Amino acid sequence: MHVVELEKVARELGLRKEEYERILAILGRVPTLTEIAMFSVEWSEHCGYPHSRKWLELLPREGHFEVLVGEDAGGIVYDDVVIVFKMESHNHPSQIEPKQGAATGIGGIIRDILGSGARPIACLDSLHFGPLEDPRSRYVMRGVVEGIAWYGNCVGVPTVAGEVWFYPAFRGNCLVNVMCLGIAPRGKLARARARGVGNAILYVGNRTGRDGIGGCSILASQEFAESEEKRPSVQIGDPFTEKCLIEATLEALATGFVVGIKDMGAAGLTCSSSEMAASGESGVDIDLDRVPVREEGMEAWEIMMSESQERMLLCVEKGHEEEIRSIFKKWGLEAEVIGRVTDTGRVTIRYRGEVVADIPAKELVRPPVYTPERVRPAYLDAVNSLTLDDVPLPGDFREAFEKLLGSPNLASKRWIFEQYDHMVQTNTVILPGTGTVVLRVKGKPWGIAVTTDCNPFYCYLDPYKGAQIAVAEAARNLAACGARPAGITDCLNFGNPEKPDRYWQFVAAISGLSEACRFFKIPVVSGNVSFYNESPLGAVYPTPTVGMVGIVQDVTKALRGCFSKEESLVLLFGETKEELGGSEYLRIVHGIEAGPPPSLDLGFEKRLQEFLIQCIEDGLFLSCCDVSEGGLAIAVAEAALSGEKAFGVEVDLAPFEGFREDVLLFGESCGRALASVSPACFEEIAGRAKRWGIPCVLLGRVGGDHLVFRRGSQVLFSVPVTEALRIWEGALAKYV
Template identity: 45%
Template structure:
């Protein structure tokens, strides 16, 4: 064992609290050596242990008849989609690495989330991303955006998985801490999945994939602290990705699984070999003897802690049945990958790490992991002062627009706003058609639709969160995020099944930040229970704040999976022909709370969440499902950022059609056109189906309004022409490009 023993000062530098250092000494019955202390520090970091969040995460709904696995137990969630097939999906953050080195930070985020999917035995078929940056007028934001988008595009395109959608937001609160959340989904036959476990004394343990280098060391610890000026010095904490190597690893992994000889498998993500050996051993109630000198390395003379904590990409840990060693060697040789037996399974429940025959660390597996000996904290929380300020807002404080010219000015502001305008500059850097399964590249809908090959099914996937709403009221704002995700899937013709989440917050030791976290969990819980969409797992990313700028807006990104039993039920958001009738399904409200109009045009930064009622939302979604199933609508598009006007424009642009509508005199024009009250869907209807359409809405007691008709070319409101559709489409399509160029 190493001779010089670390003190609390060393532990503190590794991110451990004094009581945690004392607990480690108690567990071991002695003072840990530096390698052991490093092991505990990464496994007990927030990133790996969820020590500050698990008490609340456990309150989320986790089960449904379709649920096959949850990400807390496995590498990713797994949901039954029928016909002997399952969908594995998950979302994770790569925020801190992307803030320091945007290209590799984003690229390795994509690589890591796809590995989580194929480690389950599923072949990835689609990915999404949720991106947030600071003020787009700053050179720093443009540099970060360029790097992140190129990293996502280069890795995903080379790996061969289509990027089928996502979201992109800008706000000053993300100036220091951008958020880069990556989502992936894959398909697997039920019963052919792998588990992240290790058992069977004497079974061999292999590392396959890339060699281990010094990149990413202490990456989990780096992700569990605030960003500061010193963060740039931690560039080695950012991993380096190789999509071509990952493609080989994907094929080899699925081939190894097909042998039927795999006991368990886990991706090496955060904390590398340390995490995979400890979590698999703890789950299988076993131990391992691990020989670090057998690990293929990129650099000579790597220290034990460097080998253990490296987060080098494109690596897997695989436990095979004894006697099947030749199979995995042959498969990895075929795919030109490193393959080395680095350990064997024991019944000791301990992890014993050796280097050149010397025992360099001896730790109990269960005490390292979530649900075992890892610390669990109940953090203090209190309502921040700004919350009461939001409640003071009244719509009467904002002068109502009086002229057509003023309304047109607001419309042009919103159409060109970076939070609303076309993401063409981004999406053109991604390949959405690789794999030939994407249904929404040329037929846009509210959620991305991807065919499940060999069946009549399609999956619907979406990522959603308006962090401005969550900041205004964490509980209501997060419930809205779940509701909007479900609304997007329903409007696309799907049935919501389950969610994964990426919970991006500031420092959990700040009571006001933790209050936001607790509120968001409560909102997620009530909305998921209402929609019957259990939480399959996900990711908590705390410490998204800096000493100068404070925390980012609380951003609980919701990734939702939906299912179309028949892909023919796919519903576009695009108007289909001139003369079709335009309806608004759901209740209008005199409400401009937290809207983009109020926030960026009127410059009112604090207001409550938009009007939202969960029961009302559920009713509207049930009605839209019925309309689609009975083939009574030609298009469906939910009202979100920018309100009714933006929904009209977005429905009109794909086929270069216009619209002619009348506003409702019971409401302020700005609230009616630009307010973002929830639970509303814009639909178009063939005039021949008008009676059947209205009869169904009446039978379901769902409120609706006939707004007007689809027009050949012009965007007309109350008899006034706002724009020709070609004009507004040009403003919308080129706004982001003009800023970035």
């Protein structure tokens, strides 16, 4: 191919002029077409993180537990068990082809955990769509949910928790963030590296096709416009093959002959071969004629860029190749030796008798680093100028409550999570919809609590504070079930980093995230950055999603968030403040989308969390949940409606003197939790709260057949439990 044509191809694959010139300098010659393709995917935003790499160094790596950070996933060590977890994005593929985009997101994140040597035990998801009134948004949501359910249920890894948001900002670019965690005995983890001259490079799993070619460079590293032409960049999944791959891989790792292993996900064979070579301080020599393919006439660059699913690359000790191959063959999978480890430090690719690529491994995995200009967005001053004087009281509090109860952001997500098999592997102790999900570890007295959190509207109003609130709320959710936060994975979703206002949002959010994690001493063990999340309709809200894992010391004491006993008392812990900014109440009832978001006191949050954990460990609570989006009224409603039995409850706001009723009912002040307790425990709890400096208010009592909110003798509103349940559980179903 002519030099001018090569330069044009480089531009089409997303390489800048200066990057192409750098490639010329690295190679000392004109690159081949295959080499251009390999650089384009390895230096893409999705693989190389050129715009975020510098800022990721801010994230803390140390915490209360021993931390392990691997090449693809990280984790913490507790009681000689390694808990590995990671979150990834599959946003653009899901907008184009919702079912396959979401399904292959699940498949890819499972393989990241598998590549660490851990058995995947649970998945979570954080989903963001446009308004459900929009037909395209409904189509995308239905497809994404179907894809997650189809792949997760078939592969035998339960989807146990997550969150779903609906805002106009996600109409043209949905967010599909998927998380997986797995466990392994201490000392049994695998590494993504190739070392030992002469050791075999073994391709295992599915055959290679043309699906997914350029997914990380074409879809994930450019601004987005939906197009039928981009459908070939979306991978096609096969969960039954993945199930076989899980079992075969774990069996192969148990032999002790696997030196290194890596998923062939984003950038496919290019990423796995080059990153394993670089991590192992070695080189690899690969023959593409030995790669199992399912389509005729594939070119070398297509094979190297393909993101076909259910594939792994292994480095196997020389002399044990057939033993490992036989394991994968037994499970009905491809298994071929396609190369060897060398001492050249280079990734050498051969095809049809010719060398089609010969690149220094470390240069290939070392993309340029960019820190473009960043400018504070002009909209921030306007949207953060709200005062309470700008907000009228609603004419009818019951009407306002029912509107919030039926808001898709606050309503029951039962229609979604009932499609997911959350009981496969029989580890789920607290089920979806009844509180923070807790998983048992068979043979151990303790358990694992997991959650995902991020309010994208808070982050739009204030990226720094919004990211901190995401960390604080995730930790509070874990504390409310009795778990101590142990580690975080994140998925940082933003617009085009080359636009100064978008880049400012990203840096502000990651700074807030880092500071909050350091304060709580929670390490960030893994994660993902997803840029270019914008369409012709605009950029998504900045969304630094947090996936948090915690440890419950005694899994039998893990607490649900739903009321469970008539005549139990309802207590509110924490301080309610005169603030409504960023609330769902403002948006749904008044049509006001403004801030500032709720204030945040990290020191108080930390104290509240430890107080909740100790009370739960001492058996003083019957239920506990945090108070967040929708405020106190929605938290009470969720606790009353989300269990096997729906309860009535009566709440009296008389203790709050001088507060507006809408602030008390619907304000979203941070640092609050709701608990139901036995009357016999009240004095002990109130005294303990006073000693801890935790405000404690007796709100009311569980019982009856209505949700009643009063202020002294004045009943603000009363809703029959049956009517509240109909509104809350029917909100999503009426759209889908």
